[in-house]
Amino acid sequence: MTEALKPARIAFIKARWHAEIVDQAYDGFVAAAQTLLPAAEIEAFDVPGAFEMPLLAKKLAQTGRYDAIVAAALVVDGGIYRHDFVAGAVVTGLMNVGLETGVPCFSVSLTPHNFQPVDSLIAYYTAHFVKKGAEAAEAVRQVLALDAQLAALAST
Template sequence: MTKSPRFAFIKAGWHADIVDQALAGFKERLAELGADADVAVFDVPGAFEMPLLAQKLAETGTYDAIAACALVVDGGIYRHDFVAQAVVEGLMNAGLKTGVPILSVSLTPHHFQPSVDHQEFYHAHFLKKGREAAEAAVQVAGVHAALPRMPTRAVA
C-alpha cells in the first residue's frame, strides 16, 4: 500500500471493560507492525447496532477496513444466539454490499460469568482477538489495494 491505511473500529457498549481490550490490542499490534494507520473509533450501545454503522462507514469510502467488536453473552433466555447470528450476518452483508472488508471481533461465549476469573480470561482473550484483527486489517487492506482498478465508464 502506498498510503497509510485508514481503519474504523466499532465497539459495543455492553461489557465495555472487556470489549475495550480488543481496541487496545488492535492499536498495539498496528504499532508493532509499523503500520502508520489512522484508526477512527465509534461506540454503539450494543452488538445489534454494529452492522448498520459498519455499512454507513463503509459507504463513505473513507476506510480501508472496518473492525466491529462486541461480547454477546447468554443471559439465560437464548436471545444471544439470535443476536450473534444477526450481527455476524449483518456485518458480512455490509462488507459484501459495499466492497469494504468488515472484520468481526464479536464473540459469544457459552458460559460467561461475571466473576474475577472470567473477567481476567476475557480481558486477555479480547486483547488477543484485537491483535489478530489488526493483522487481518493490514493484510486485507493490502490485498484490496493491490487489486487492479476497473476503469470507470463515461455515462452518456
C-alpha cells in the same frame, strides 16, 4: 512480492455492553496496528450493543472514508437463546456490509457460553479480547495487502 501500502483508514466500532472487556480488543488492535499498519488512522465509534454494529458499519462504509471496519462486542449467554440470534445477526450483517459496499468488515465479536461476571472469567476474556484485537489487526493487514495486489493487477 508485497507492495507498500498507503496508510490505512480504519473505523473501529465498540459495543458498550461489557465495555471494560470489549475495549481491550480496541487496545490490542491499536497496539498491533502500530507495527502491522504503520501510520494507520484508526477512529473509534461506540454503539449501545452488538446489534447496532452492522448499521453503523454500513453508514461508515458508505462515507468512502474507511479502508476497513472492525467491530467488537461481547454477546453473552444470559440463559435465554436471544444471544444466538444477536450473534448471528451481527456477523451476517457485518458480512453483508462488506459484500454490499466493498469495504472489508472484521468481527471481534465473541459469544461465550456460560459467561458470568466473576473475576476469573473477566480476567480470561479481558486477555482474550487483547489477543483477538491483535489478530484482527493482522487480518486487516492481510486483506488490505490483497486489495492492493488486486488493484495492481486490474491496472495492468
